[in-house]
Amino acid sequence: xxxxxQPASVSGSPGQSITISCTGTxxxxxxxxxxxxxxxxxxxxxxxxxxxxxxRPSGISNxxxxxxxxxxxxxxxxxxxxDDEADYYCCSYVHSNTFAYVFGTGTKVTxx
Amino acid sequence: EVQLLESGGGLxxxxxxxxxxxxxxGFTFTSYAMTWVRQAPGKGLEWVSSISxxxxxxxYTDSVKGRFxxxxxxxxxxxxxxxxxxxxxxxxVYYCAKGDSGYEIRPDxxxxxxxxGTTVTVSS
Numbered sequence: 617x618x619x620x621x622q623p624a625s626v627s628g629s630p631g632q633s634i635t636i637s638c639t640g641t642x643x644x645x646x647x648x649x650x651x652x653x654x655x656x657x658x659x660x661x662x663x664x665x666x667x668x669x670x671x672r673p674s675g676i677s678n679x680x681x682x683x684x685x686x687x688x689x690x691x692x693x694x695x696x697x698x699d700d701e702a703d704y705y706c707c708s709y710v711h712s713n714t715f716a717y718v719f720g721t722g723t724k725v726t727x728x
Numbered sequence: 729e730v731q732l733l734e735s736g737g738g739l740x741x742x743x744x745x746x747x748x749x750x751x752x753x754g755f756t757f758t759s760y761a762m763t764w765v766r767q768a769p770g771k772g773l774e775w776v777s778s779i780s781x782x783x784x785x786x787x788y789t790d791s792v793k794g795r796f797x798x799x800x801x802x803x804x805x806x807x808x809x810x811x812x813x814x815x816x817x818x819x820x821v822y823y824c825a826k827g828d829s830g831y832e833i834r835p836d837x838x839x840x841x842x843x844x845g846t847t848v849t850v851s852s
Contacts, residue, residue, distance in 0.1 A: 617789070619772065654773070664838055707775075715835075716789065719774060
């Protein structure tokens, strides 16, 4: 199972909006609305930011939003803040004859 | 407070074995599926294995099938990962994570609580 494709890096200035893409196939991202997004600061554990494409867990800022079109999911961070600087990973359920997940390649977000 | 605490990592020679543990607290452990995710040095996240709340259903990524075994002891609120025939490319930080969709392993399961990770190094 190949990793989902994300841009290696995205940057923006404080207050701006950025969007991270996550491209898969009709067997994963395109199959269901089951994409989640995780934030990981250096040396720390990942943190769930978005699940089921666009739903936010309790406590996650509404500056984080998700969407999907076809085989590509997207995470948008609006009102960029210094603490948003981190790695971001998408994750999708894989439609196959067994249960599996696939993560994206990861995107480093830099706040300029 | 919901917490997961991994242990058992270390340095092991190629072909060796290691058992990771993940102690859970702050939630009804048996009511949730659990997952192991790993991250090789400088690399991205990789799903390794998931287990249902009862332990009756287990799934693995292809690269560890036949070598790794996920299990749980609900009386001890502990998740395990038995790793045999270890290879250099198994070197990674291993995280345990709680599923958010109940005791079954479901496609809509996301990982809503993560441990701090334990480091496994496979080298001679």
